[in-house]
Amino acid sequence: MSDILYTAQATAHGGREGSVKSSDGVLDLKLAVPKELGGPGGAATNPEQLFAAGYAACFESAIRFVGRQRHVKFDDVQVTAEVGIGKRDAGGFQLAVKLTAAFTGLEYAQANDLAQAAHHDICPYSHATRGNVEVTVAVTGADGQPLPATNAS
Numbered sequence: 001m002s003d004i005l006y007t008a009q010a011t012a013h014g015g016r017e018g019s020v021k022s023s024d025g026v027l028d029l030k031l032a033v034p035k036e037l038g039g040p041g042g043a044a045t046n047p048e049q050l051f052a053a054g055y056a057a058c059f060e061s062a063i064r065f066v067g068r069q070r071h072v073k074f075d076d077v078q079v080t081a082e083v084g085i086g087k088r089d090a091g092g093f094q095l096a097v098k099l100t101a102a103f104t105g106l107e108y109a110q111a112n113d114l115a116q117a118a119h120h121d122i123c124p125y126s127h128a129t130r131g132n133v134e135v136t137v138a139v140t141g142a143d144g145q146p147l148p149a150t151n152a153s
Contacts, residue, residue: 016046037085048083048095055125056081059099062118062126072114075105076142097135108147111139 009023014031017039021028033039034046060079067074082098099119103111119126119137129135141147 020050048085051095052081052083052097055083055097055099058125059118059123060101062123063101063114065122066114066117070114070117072110073105074103074111077101077103077111078142095129095133097129097133098138099135100138100140102140102142102144103147104142106147108139108149111147115139 010020010027011023012018012020012031016031016033019028019030029050030044031046032042032044034048035041056079059081060077063077063079066072078101080100080102082100084096084098085093086096088094099115101111101115106114115137119135126135139147
């Protein structure tokens with residue numbers, strides 16, 4: 001990469017049972033291992049939640065960017081990222097991501113086209129995970145129900 005436009009910095013101390021803080025102090029969170037991974041859970045976050053939050057925000061911005069580029073208007077979109085962690089057959093752990101973009105004011109074909117273009121062409125999180133993390137992309141209506149199909153007249 002020839003021209004870095006912004007660099008975020010965060011420091012973790014204590015691993016999954018410690019804390020994480022950004023260099024500007026805006027992010028300052030306690031970490032805890034989720035109950036599902038044998039930890040106490042509770043009122044603390046974990047790396048998977050932080051990754052899900054970052055990916056969801058970035059992916060939504062990428063969808064909006066593609067929509068503007070293509071002059072596709074829609075009422076709204078929100079993205080939910082589900083980040084799972086599990087054991088690898090070869091040892092260690094692996095992540096899997098499901099991105100669901102919930103649209104209002106758009107039919108399925110256009111919504112899916114925007115989401116796929118955002119994933120394949122624009123989103124830096126998608127570029128970073130490609131070939132390393134299984135990422136699935138789905139589109140729904142804002143109510144979680146399937147979007148209407150395009151009427152072929």
